[in-house]
Amino acid sequence: MSWILVDGITEEVLYDCLDLAPTGGTPDRYDLGTSYVPLAGAVLKSGWCGVFAKYALVMDATVGKSPIPLTRLPAKSRCITCVVLEHAMVSYASLWQGGHSAWEIRHDSGQGRSHLEARGDPPVVFKELCDTAMKKQRAEDAQGKPGEWGVDYVFDVPINTAASIAGYRHDRVVEEDFFKALRTLAPANGNVLTKLNQPPGWWQTVGSTNYE
Numbered sequence: 001m002s003w004i005l006v007d008g009i010t011e012e013v014l015y016d017c018l019d020l021a022p023t024g025g026t027p028d029r030y031d032l033g034t035s036y037v038p039l040a041g042a043v044l045k046s047g048w049c050g051v052f053a054k055y056a057l058v059m060d061a062t063v064g065k066s067p068i069p070l071t072r073l074p075a076k077s078r079c080i081t082c083v084v085l086e087h088a089m090v091s092y093a094s095l096w097q098g099g100h101s102a103w104e105i106r107h108d109s110g111q112g113r114s115h116l117e118a119r120g121d122p123p124v125v126f127k128e129l130c131d132t133a134m135k136k137q138r139a140e141d142a143q144g145k146p147g148e149w150g151v152d153y154v155f156d157v158p159i160n161t162a163a164s165i166a167g168y169r170h171d172r173v174v175e176e177d178f179f180k181a182l183r184t185l186a187p188a189n190g191n192v193l194t195k196l197n198q199p200p201g202w203w204q205t206v207g208s209t210n211y212e
Helices: 011-017 057-063 124-143 156-166 201-205
Strands: 002-006 020-022 039-044 049-053 078-085 090-097 100-108 117-120 179-187
Touching: 002 057, 011 020, 011 039, 011 049, 020 039, 049 057, 057 078, 057 090, 078 156, 090 156, 100 156, 124 156
Parallel strands: none
Antiparallel strands: 002 049, 002 078, 020 179, 039 049, 039 179, 078 090, 090 100, 100 117
């Protein structure tokens, strides 16, 4: 699952920037980012506008075709992106503003459960989240036995960092009025959101370049 949340913008402008259009369908809020609802949009009661997708949308919007779609957003808007691939234990989050990435955080358990990359200037809460997760991870790894799966605490760091700003986490209980005008979306203006144009290597390694 992946999502993009933007403040200081209307849903119509957000969809236009990402070459998306409402289809008229009203999805179940618990099916966002699944094969049942691979592409949807909403306004959160907090005022943030969002697009929720299965797999590739976020990376397509940040590293895909030229111009990169996120550079179309109003300069005043903050844009939080997040990717959660639980089958591969890969998580990613970033903040874009003024057409540029202010920070990004990535965890890939394929490089070890303590793997964490951060670029730019993450928010202050990131250090606390990172320190807490690393402490738990070291304790978990020290107690683990060879061949056991164990718990990947670092996986949550990018997700929680994003949630600390936009207030959304995919696996939290969603209140009845959390979303406003939740609707299904479809590609527009000839865009085909099925595969990344220029996928980064780490994305390709987990085999998740398709929406479905």
